[in-house]
Amino acid sequence: MIVGIVGKPNVGKSTFFKASTLADAEIANYPFVTIKPNEGVGFVKINCVDKEFGRQCNPRTGYCSSHKRFVPVNLIDVAGLVPGAHEGKGMGNQFLDDLRQADALIHVIDLSGSTNEKGEVIEPGSYDPAEDVRFLEVELDMWYIGIIKKGWEKFARTVVQEKQNVTIALAKQLSGLKVTEAMIEEAIELLHLDKEKPMQWKEEEFQKLATLLRQKTKPMIIAANKIDTPHAHQKLNLLRQQFPRYLFVGCSAESELALKEAAKAGLINYIPGENNFTIAAAEKLNEKQKKALDFIKANVLEKYASSGVQDVLDKAVFELLGYIAIFPGGATKLEDKDGNVLPDCFLLPMKSTALDFAYKLHTDLGKNFIRAIDVKTKRTVGKEHKLQHRDVVEIIAGK
Ligand SMILES: Nc1nc2c(ncn2[C@@H]2O[C@H](COP(=O)(O)OP(=O)(O)OP(=O)(O)O)[C@@H](O)[C@H]2O)c(=O)[nH]1
Numbered sequence: 001m002i003v004g005i006v007g008k009p010n011v012g013k014s015t016f017f018k019a020s021t022l023a024d025a026e027i028a029n030y031p032f033v034t035i036k037p038n039e040g041v042g043f044v045k046i047n048c049v050d051k052e053f054g055r056q057c058n059p060r061t062g063y064c065s066s067h068k069r070f071v072p073v074n075l076i077d078v079a080g081l082v083p084g085a086h087e088g089k090g091m092g093n094q095f096l097d098d099l100r101q102a103d104a105l106i107h108v109i110d111l112s113g114s115t116n117e118k119g120e121v122i123e124p125g126s127y128d129p130a131e132d133v134r135f136l137e138v139e140l141d142m143w144y145i146g147i148i149k150k151g152w153e154k155f156a157r158t159v160v161q162e163k164q165n166v167t168i169a170l171a172k173q174l175s176g177l178k179v180t181e182a183m184i185e186e187a188i189e190l191l192h193l194d195k196e197k198p199m200q201w202k203e204e205e206f207q208k209l210a211t212l213l214r215q216k217t218k219p220m221i222i223a224a225n226k227i228d229t230p231h232a233h234q235k236l237n238l239l240r241q242q243f244p245r246y247l248f249v250g251c252s253a254e255s256e257l258a259l260k261e262a263a264k265a266g267l268i269n270y271i272p273g274e275n276n277f278t279i280a281a282a283e284k285l286n287e288k289q290k291k292a293l294d295f296i297k298a299n300v301l302e303k304y305a306s307s308g309v310q311d312v313l314d315k316a317v318f319e320l321l322g323y324i325a326i327f328p329g330g331a332t333k334l335e336d337k338d339g340n341v342l343p344d345c346f347l348l349p350m351k352s353t354a355l356d357f358a359y360k361l362h363t364d365l366g367k368n369f370i371r372a373i374d375v376k377t378k379r380t381v382g383k384e385h386k387l388q389h390r391d392v393v394e395i396i397a398g399k
């Protein structure tokens, strides 16, 4: 799974990315610091199942801290997009292309209102973040329209002349954006488009088609960043009323980054997403660090119950995309051959079945599937059994 971090310049995308991955992204207070997409691994947080078995797990990927399991997801930090990006403004075309493979988007906006539409620093509170929300929708839709309409006449003519199915042909053309035949079929039906006469599709129909496909393939959560600044909370409430179709999560990427770095340096104990931290080495903290930690405690953690960054990732994967986390495990033992307890945890689309999971583990397990065991209840289940979030499953397969 790939989650793209998007937004205009200077809203805090790289800070969010670095806080989520602790990778070495450049952070600075001016636009266009990022010129290549940063790719990294972030983590979603779940209550680990190890506790229910009275064990401590040994993850092969990710980590587990106080029975909170952190499962890896791929993140990309894309350079800032400006209005007109779809026409190539600010290298927009190239930046948009970096998003093709994304399964979901985290749209970072600036609640402080201290950056204009180009990301330039202005008087705090003088820019309405609602504009951030609107502009990105337009740019993404225009980008999709551009791809759909590229060589459309020739495409439509060939489809008609060769009696091709327009759905299949279009799905092929758009597969790079993760558009499927089913999505196109659904959109065509909804818009009452004539499949026999693609040459007659109108401009406004292309627009609606682009919006529908963009919403399906790039579902978006909004990370309302800089929640630590004055009036940010009122602004966020207003945005929620203005845009009920979006899931907004307030966050302070800068606070999360400071906490993670302090934890990494051994100064504090902090589990990402929690509402508190403890001082681990008071003697090593200088005045500036103490002040920063006090600020974060009072203005972020105590006010909002967390820095919000972990929440954004978790909600993107589990609410927006509706994924579930599944652990492979044996009904009689939870260890792998090297003695690691519950070493793996996989993220699967909702409604995944036992058979889907078998294929995810190994094609041979899928092909030779006999039955599965729900390890928590020890019940035997069949191919079609729908898995639930945090299930532990053993696959029994033939040779
Ligand atoms: N107050 C506050 N400032 C933040 C927060 N997150 C980021 N910033 C500041 O916002 C500025 C821009 O941060 P970046 O992470 O470089 O922004 P970006 O969106 O990646 O910018 P481009 O790469 O130019 O598109 C920096 O000065 C950050 O310190 C936050 O949560 N609160």
Ligand SMILES: [Mg+2]
Residues within 6 Å of the ligand: 013, 014, 015, 026, 033, 034, 078, 079, 080
């Ligand atoms: Mg950046």
